Amino acid sequence: MPYRAGRHFLQIPGPTNVPGRVLRAMSRPTIDHRGPEFQALGHEVLQGLREVFNTTHPVVIFPASGSGAWEAALVNCLSPGDRVLMSDSGQFATLWKQMAVGLGLEVDWIPGDWHHGVDPEAVSARLADDRAHAIKAVCVVHNETSTGIVSRIPELRQAIDQAGHPALFMVDSISSLGSIDYRHDEWSVDVTIGASQKGLMLPPGLSFNAISDKARAAHRQASIPRSFWDWTAMLAANEQGLFPYTPSTNLLYGLQEALAMLREEGLSNVFARHQRHAEATREAVRAWGLEMVAASPDDYSASITAVVLPKGHDADDLRRLLLDRFDLSLGVGLGRLAGTVFRIGHLGDLNDLSVLGTLAGVEMGLTLAGIPHNGHGVEAAMRALVAPVG
Numbered sequence: 001m002p003y004r005a006g007r008h009f010l011q012i013p014g015p016t017n018v019p020g021r022v023l024r025a026m027s028r029p030t031i032d033h034r035g036p037e038f039q040a041l042g043h044e045v046l047q048g049l050r051e052v053f054n055t056t057h058p059v060v061i062f063p064a065s066g067s068g069a070w071e072a073a074l075v076n077c078l079s080p081g082d083r084v085l086m087s088d089s090g091q092f093a094t095l096w097k098q099m100a101v102g103l104g105l106e107v108d109w110i111p112g113d114w115h116h117g118v119d120p121e122a123v124s125a126r127l128a129d130d131r132a133h134a135i136k137a138v139c140v141v142h143n144e145t146s147t148g149i150v151s152r153i154p155e156l157r158q159a160i161d162q163a164g165h166p167a168l169f170m171v172d173s174i175s176s177l178g179s180i181d182y183r184h185d186e187w188s189v190d191v192t193i194g195a196s197q198k199g200l201m202l203p204p205g206l207s208f209n210a211i212s213d214k215a216r217a218a219h220r221q222a223s224i225p226r227s228f229w230d231w232t233a234m235l236a237a238n239e240q241g242l243f244p245y246t247p248s249t250n251l252l253y254g255l256q257e258a259l260a261m262l263r264e265e266g267l268s269n270v271f272a273r274h275q276r277h278a279e280a281t282r283e284a285v286r287a288w289g290l291e292m293v294a295a296s297p298d299d300y301s302a303s304i305t306a307v308v309l310p311k312g313h314d315a316d317d318l319r320r321l322l323l324d325r326f327d328l329s330l331g332v333g334l335g336r337l338a339g340t341v342f343r344i345g346h347l348g349d350l351n352d353l354s355v356l357g358t359l360a361g362v363e364m365g366l367t368l369a370g371i372p373h374n375g376h377g378v379e380a381a382m383r384a385l386v387a388p389v390g
């Protein structure tokens, strides 16, 4: 591909733009991962991650994409044939379910329409029916990257408690961590799954499990075969700031820098920034007269907006046009939303003008593709962005 002047607009819902500070941090020479300099780095990032997950409990780091941390959560806590309760909230929930089935688990699957978050009442009802406590874990995707819909974790926690059920609570925070408020301890989550390439502003390649005491106790009984993902070996090495195998040293340099940046901005400011950008994006979509996948404001994600095109128009044609004409990448429609939906990622390292540039690209693309819309989306977003915060 010949050189294209100007910045590429990577507005897919992850991987997100990696800031220069993180890229420069990662360019430092790799060091001995068993030496004292590494140990200091290990201690610092393992401790720093706890702040992002809002936990005082251990967070482990795998040199893997998010799917690795999904698998680690399941194999460390469960035994073959165990039942898990999952909900059809979108494509990532579906993929996690497929993984659970592949690992020999029995999945109780709550149906969903992909337009709403996970229903706490449905979870509570399924758990109340399970008098023998055969269900060993409730697994939920906090922010469905395929639909731009957020599920309300505190209400789901309450639903589990109301049913008086002892199942573990596992939450995928892959596209919410570092962009939407998340509280592992306060919400009594047992295993939180995270990954590097979204709100943490890093390249793909690191993923995380935050682990409660209850999950550690379950881990001691769990018998799905595991080796690479084993928490025991990982937690023992982490005590010394080390890893049981070769870690992704340079990604950890990046993580150290990203954690410093999140701390400098302040997590509450990071969350507020994401909310402002999400609302500005939604204002643009409303002004265009297009539909969002999220059915109601309660479901809106602060990190992703999934937009439905009018019937007869192909979202992938629009995406191709935007890449060719404006060097703008938007997220593809996934699973049952393929071809009818495009996704705008507004998470990670971005400011007001990056959001407006993205929306300007989309608006011009809609016009060029002959997709009926009302125009004025960028104007509506600008109005939202200059409105007093309050």
Ligand SMILES: Cc1ncc(COP(=O)(O)O)c(C=O)c1O
Pocket: 014, 065, 066, 067, 068, 092, 141, 143, 144, 145, 146, 172, 173, 174, 175, 195, 204
């Ligand atoms: C919510 C969610 N869960 C899981 C995954 C899978 O992660 P990965 O593709 O990094 O393996 C993704 C990827 O985008 C995701 O958004």
